[in-house]
Amino acid sequence: MDAEIVVNTDIKQKDSRHALVIAIEHCAFFDQNGDWEPKSSNTASEVLSHGPAISFIKAIQRVNHKLMEKNPNETFLFDVILICNNQIPENQSKIVTSAKHYGLEISRFCFCNDASFTNSMLSNNVKLFLSTNRDDIVKTQERGLPAALLCKQVAQEAVDQLKFLFIGDSLGIPEDLKGEMFNVNQPHSLQITQASLKELVAVIGQMRSKFGQDDSPLRTCLVTLWSPRDVCVRALKTFRDWGMEVEEAYCLAGTPPSAILAQIQPHVLCGDGLYHMRDVAALS
Amino acid sequence: MSSNMCETVANQAEVPDEKGDSDKGLYDNFKTTKKPRPPKPRDAVTIAVSSRTLFNMAQENRIYEQEGLEKYVSYQQEHEEEPLTPGAAFPFVKALMTVNARLRDLYPESDEMFDIVLVTNNHAQVGVRLINSINYYDLTIERFCMTGGKSPIGYLTAYMTDLYLSKDSKKVQEAIEAGIAAATMFTLERENDLSDSQLRVAFDGDAVLFSDESEIIMKTQGLDSFFEHEKQFANKPLAQGPLKCFLEALGKLQRKFYSKDERMDCPIRTYLVTARSAASAGARVLKTMRSWGLEVDEALFLAGAPKGPLLQKIRPHIFFDDQMFHIEGAQKLGTIAAHVPYGIGQKYHRGIALQPSPPGH
Numbered sequence: 326m327d328a329e330i331v332v333n334t335d336i337k338q339k340d341s342r343h344a345l346v347i348a349i350e351h352c353a354f355f356d357q358n359g360d361w362e363p364k365s366s367n368t369a370s371e372v373l374s375h376g377p378a379i380s381f382i383k384a385i386q387r388v389n390h391k392l393m394e395k396n397p398n399e400t401f402l403f404d405v406i407l408i409c410n411n412q413i414p415e416n417q418s419k420i421v422t423s424a425k426h427y428g429l430e431i432s433r434f435c436f437c438n439d440a441s442f443t444n445s446m447l448s449n450n451v452k453l454f455l456s457t458n459r460d461d462i463v464k465t466q467e468r469g470l471p472a473a474l475l476c477k478q479v480a481q482e483a484v485d486q487l488k489f490l491f492i493g494d495s496l497g498i499p500e501d502l503k504g505e506m507f508n509v510n511q512p513h514s515l516q517i518t519q520a521s522l523k524e525l526v527a528v529i530g531q532m533r534s535k536f537g538q539d540d541s542p543l544r545t546c547l548v549t550l551w552s553p554r555d556v557c558v559r560a561l562k563t564f565r566d567w568g569m570e571v572e573e574a575y576c577l578a579g580t581p582p583s584a585i586l587a588q589i590q591p592h593v594l595c596g597d598g599l600y601h602m603r604d605v606a607a608l609s
Numbered sequence: 610m611s612s613n614m615c616e617t618v619a620n621q622a623e624v625p626d627e628k629g630d631s632d633k634g635l636y637d638n639f640k641t642t643k644k645p646r647p648p649k650p651r652d653a654v655t656i657a658v659s660s661r662t663l664f665n666m667a668q669e670n671r672i673y674e675q676e677g678l679e680k681y682v683s684y685q686q687e688h689e690e691e692p693l694t695p696g697a698a699f700p701f702v703k704a705l706m707t708v709n710a711r712l713r714d715l716y717p718e719s720d721e722m723f724d725i726v727l728v729t730n731n732h733a734q735v736g737v738r739l740i741n742s743i744n745y746y747d748l749t750i751e752r753f754c755m756t757g758g759k760s761p762i763g764y765l766t767a768y769m770t771d772l773y774l775s776k777d778s779k780k781v782q783e784a785i786e787a788g789i790a791a792a793t794m795f796t797l798e799r800e801n802d803l804s805d806s807q808l809r810v811a812f813d814g815d816a817v818l819f820s821d822e823s824e825i826i827m828k829t830q831g832l833d834s835f836f837e838h839e840k841q842f843a844n845k846p847l848a849q850g851p852l853k854c855f856l857e858a859l860g861k862l863q864r865k866f867y868s869k870d871e872r873m874d875c876p877i878r879t880y881l882v883t884a885r886s887a888a889s890a891g892a893r894v895l896k897t898m899r900s901w902g903l904e905v906d907e908a909l910f911l912a913g914a915p916k917g918p919l920l921q922k923i924r925p926h927i928f929f930d931d932q933m934f935h936i937e938g939a940q941k942l943g944t945i946a947a948h949v950p951y952g953i954g955q956k957y958h959r960g961i962a963l964q965p966s967p968p969g970h
Contacts (some may be wrong), residue, residue, distance in 0.1 A: 572757030
């Protein structure tokens with residue numbers, strides 16, 4: 326089955342050559358992990374009512390809004406698409422109806438399967454795949470595509486700023502030590518994930534630099550979980566070289582992370598192969 | 610530094626209730642740096658210092674206030690390679706490191722020691738200069754938290770902070786209200802001739818180690834009522850004050866030296882410096898301490914005499930008091946004094962009740 330694209334006619338389509346396309350997996354629109362089955366009692370409209378993706382999209386919309394305020398003809402905007410693997414046609418239409426009902430700024434719906442997933446991502450010029458399902462994130466990374474975790478917001482009210490948090494432990498390792506440093510169970514993907522991370526950092530950094538220090542609707546943060554302080558600083562400088570000046574930095578050096586991650590409250594958590602850590606998992 | 614002191618940092622993350630299955634096999638990054646690994650936060654005495662108490666950033670602060678955040682961050686980035694000069698908490702931090710070195714000698718496998726964390730609402734880009742400065746002075750500060758303008762108070766609990774030092778009295782007050790021992794520091798005025806082999810910490814009594822209950826009587830009903838009250842309740846322990854737990858933490862570390870026969874050479878010394886007089890109001894204080902199982906090495910009852918000259922002799926690395934009058938007196942004679950904004954003392958200045966601020970301030 327080839328991927329099927331449904332365009333959201335309620336939304337003005339963005340210029341896909343210039344936009345920063347983010348694909349959100351459909352499970353991020355619901356509270357529970359795993360396969361979602363709509364109750365027959367759900368009306369079509371109610372289907373997409375919960376989940377971390379909602380507050381994320383609201384924060385995205387705020388960024389786009391501010392960009393358009395500065396320049397009404399801006400084409401470098403966030404463009405959100407919903408990506409959905411293996412859904413039955415009935416549920417597909419429910420998803421589309423619901424998104425329209427809630428006025429979610431999702432410009433396209435991409436219904437595909439495992440085989441057509443990678444192509445769908447590439448043909449839609451997706452810069453980042455977001456999900457609440459850790460296995461799907463890892464699988465996507467293994468295919469060489471940039472993927473990150475969409476985090477549950479702890480506070481009831483949506484946080485105003487769109488917050489990206491990057492785990493920087495792997496970045497700060499000196500080149501010559503990288504080979505012996507990583508777990509043999511990890512695939513060779515370190516090279517790949519770093520290359521895609523660099524691209525992601527560059528493009529988010531570019532977006533961030535459109536705003537000043539005060540009152541930016543977008544915020545970038547760095548955390549190192551196990552590394553000494555010099556590794557954290559090296560990661561900070563690397564990000565700077567790649568085009569992103571993070572505003573917040575946390576060096577945990579082994580401090581149990583869950584309380585700190587809960588304080589930071591990111592929308593998106595980007596890290597290499599670290600999604601199986603229990604503390605990180607608690608965020609999804 | 611023997612290699613058995615350096616361990617996999619991945620082990621740090623494996624606290625029994627927060628085990629992650631991908632922790633295994635993560636690199637021994639501390640081993641490669643040959644630095645001792647930082648202690649597990651739940652076993653350590655965690656001291657959080659702000660960037661402005663650790664280093665002198667007066668000049669940089671002026672730029673922030675006069676020219677705004679963007680210019681301030683650029684300035685710091687331009688001067689990234691220039692180390693900052695020491696701030697008020699710097700001698701205290703060095704003294705903590707001295708104690709740690711002695712503890713590691715006696716207890717190489719233990720995590721019961723000081724852990725110093727930099728907690729600042731500074732921008733992370735300024736952090737590069739801060740860490741460069743930490744490297745320059747070879748300070749053992751392995752953990753940091755740079756919130757880029759957001760309040761750092763919520764992070765204090767997350768980092769399991771036992772004491773927080775900042776130049777911002779608002780933040781200090783928030784920390785105290787959140788149940789964390791905290792004190793406001795001021796600019797280091799001059800070079801101090803402090804011990805480099807012994808950490809010395811001095812505490813005021815009322816509204817610092819103890820609650821302000823007796824001080825309320827003193828301020829509202831006068832000295833005579835205060836004496837009567839203290840005599841009447843000599844056997845009733847005072848309630849605890851904001852810094853009681855920190856004294857307790859110091860006591861635990863002191864006992865580690867005592868049990869290795871190092872009492873005479875203990876690198877931690879504590880002092881109680883109170884305006885109370887031993888004869889009339891001192892008993893209650895000592896009985897309270899005893900009921901808590903706490904000790905100080907020296908209890909000094911001044912019976913109202915100024916604290917400055919005595920502190921000058923003691924030369925503590927830090928002196929905690931709730932009343933600015935005593936803080937100023939101590940500072941005039943060169944003592945590093947930290948203000949604890951707690952209790953009724955905040956509503957008075959030099960014995961006179963302050964007028965409440967008009968609304969809107």
